Amino acid sequence: MEKFVCDVCGWEYDPEYGAPEVGIAPGTPWEEVPDDFECPFCRAEKIQFTQDVDYYEIYKRG
């Protein structure tokens, strides 16, 4: 599953771990994170997160 990074503080959302500190259970994909989600670190809104591009994955795919 894709990870997403907060543009403001660099905190990373990893669906594997979720964000239990703000009520997001482990295994929750980003699409299912509620729109009122806030970064647990800096309280940025969900819209301020961007997908963490894994360049190594792209490289492997060609």
Ligand SMILES: [Zn+2]
């Ligand atoms: Zn943040």
